[in-house]
Amino acid sequence: MEKPQNREVSSKQKVRSAEVGTDILKALAELSPATSLSNLAEHVQMPASKVHRYLQALIASGFAQQDQATNHYSLGREALMVGLAALASMDVLKVAAAPLAELRDELNESCFLAVWANKGATVVQLQPASRAVTLVTQVGSVLPLLSSATGLVFAAYLPEAETLELRQQELKANRNHPLADATRYQQHVQLVREQGLHAIHGLLMPGVDALSAPVFDAYGRVAAVLTVVGSATVFDADEAGIAAGRLKQTAKTISWRMGYTAADEGLR
Numbered sequence: 001m002e003k004p005q006n007r008e009v010s011s012k013q014k015v016r017s018a019e020v021g022t023d024i025l026k027a028l029a030e031l032s033p034a035t036s037l038s039n040l041a042e043h044v045q046m047p048a049s050k051v052h053r054y055l056q057a058l059i060a061s062g063f064a065q066q067d068q069a070t071n072h073y074s075l076g077r078e079a080l081m082v083g084l085a086a087l088a089s090m091d092v093l094k095v096a097a098a099p100l101a102e103l104r105d106e107l108n109e110s111c112f113l114a115v116w117a118n119k120g121a122t123v124v125q126l127q128p129a130s131r132a133v134t135l136v137t138q139v140g141s142v143l144p145l146l147s148s149a150t151g152l153v154f155a156a157y158l159p160e161a162e163t164l165e166l167r168q169q170e171l172k173a174n175r176n177h178p179l180a181d182a183t184r185y186q187q188h189v190q191l192v193r194e195q196g197l198h199a200i201h202g203l204l205m206p207g208v209d210a211l212s213a214p215v216f217d218a219y220g221r222v223a224a225v226l227t228v229v230g231s232a233t234v235f236d237a238d239e240a241g242i243a244a245g246r247l248k249q250t251a252k253t254i255s256w257r258m259g260y261t262a263a264d265e266g267l268r
Contacts, residue, residue, distance in 0.1 A: 213251035
């Protein structure tokens with residue numbers, strides 16, 4: 001009969017073996033689409049002979065594969081299936097819930113998350129400030145494209161075909177809108193992309209300012225927009241201010257948890 005101490009050692013060895021295998025899988029993803037054994041070993045800082053043994057096990061299980069022409073290694077079909085399953089489980093509402101509450105607690109301003117729906121930028125999650133304030137939105141509210149920080153961030157990152165109809169509708173209702181001119185509109189959304197966020201000062205509601213930043217998914221697409229809103233008398237909505245920096249960092253955190261990486265286009 002195997003001694004308890006031996007079973008404990010064996011269990012620890014299995015755990016360590018799984019950790020090493022996971023490290024090699026992560027390295028294959030980081031060095032994708034393919035890499036040599038020497039580069040992989042250097043990346044994980046392990047002897048090539050050890051990495052090779054693990055690669056053989058990963059290949060046998062379908063999590064890695066080797067190109068017979070180049071001898072380079074890459075992720076296998078099973079790793080792809082796991083990745084796709086992980087992406088499918090990424091719900092921006094669940095991922096953003098805790099960071100949104102933390103942002104509200106830190107700034108003590110109302111914070112909300114909006115997604116792009118069939119009628120435009122729609123508020124799906126709200127964390128109100130603890131101070132007595134008059135909320136300018138609620139869950140289910142649809143915000144204008146051209147007159148809200150949230151809408152203009154969506155306009156900056158969504159394909160133009162997705163926002164064109166709504167833009168035309170809003171301009172039809174207000175032909176004197178500051179962004180009615182097509183050239184000025186394009187310059188405006190380009191500036192939003194360059195800054196990585198946008199501020200509105202009393203445009204949607206007098207005396208109320210807002211800051212918005214994009215949240216990206218694993219494919220680099222805008223998945224949602226994170227917004228902080230507050231009274232102009234107490235809320236510093238300066239795009240170079242402390243609140244703006246904290247907002248951008250929170251948006252980056254949510255994006256990272258959604259599978260987005262800094263190498264992708266979008267966050268600046």
